[in-house]
Amino acid sequence: MAQKLIDKSTLQLYKSGMTSLRESLGRKIVLYLPGGEEICPNCVWDSVSMCSAGIYFPKSPYPSNIPGPFEFTGICPVCKGVGKYTIQEVIKKIKAVPIWLKGKDRQVTVAGQSFEADYMLSNVDIKNYERMTLAKKIFVDDVEVELIGRPKKEGLKDLIKFTAYARAR
Numbered sequence: 001m002a003q004k005l006i007d008k009s010t011l012q013l014y015k016s017g018m019t020s021l022r023e024s025l026g027r028k029i030v031l032y033l034p035g036g037e038e039i040c041p042n043c044v045w046d047s048v049s050m051c052s053a054g055i056y057f058p059k060s061p062y063p064s065n066i067p068g069p070f071e072f073t074g075i076c077p078v079c080k081g082v083g084k085y086t087i088q089e090v091i092k093k094i095k096a097v098p099i100w101l102k103g104k105d106r107q108v109t110v111a112g113q114s115f116e117a118d119y120m121l122s123n124v125d126i127k128n129y130e131r132m133t134l135a136k137k138i139f140v141d142d143v144e145v146e147l148i149g150r151p152k153k154e155g156l157k158d159l160i161k162f163t164a165y166a167r168a169r
């Protein structure tokens with residue numbers, strides 16, 4: 001007997017169902033992501049010398065996570081003439097359905113190993129997978145947590161969400 005295939009409309013229903021569930025029951029999860037280097041928004045980048053051209057030219061709109069804009073003559077006070085600015089961390093707010101685990105539900109198995117978990121973060125949008133695994137800090141309702149193992153990707157035909165286990169730090 002031929003295997004019954006999941007048709008497009010079923011898949012669409014599943015996706016929209018999961019999205020509305022996340023929107024209505026989901027809580028805010030705050031991720032602190034490692035920052036990166038950006039071309040200094042306060043001065044002109046000299047692409048030949050690969051450093052600041054020493055000319056004040058603030059980007060508009062000016063990014064809120066970098067100090068400035070500061071008018072100057074000589075050396076740019078934001079990047080100290082380097083032409084690049086290192087952002088310490090990026091804060092990203094996402095949504096997931098956190099389930100507080102109690103009693104024997106705390107015993108979870110991740111990749112064949114048994115752990116004690118405090119939270120199950122379910123129905124997280126797959127697009128946040130890399131972000132969550134790369135996060136330096138994760139907060140669930142102002143409680144800092146750490147992930148246990150690799151989160152599990154889920155879906156019907158396409159991967160659309162994942163579940164992560166975490167414990168309070």
Ligand SMILES: [Zn+2]
Binds near residue numbers: 040
């Ligand atoms: Zn600069």
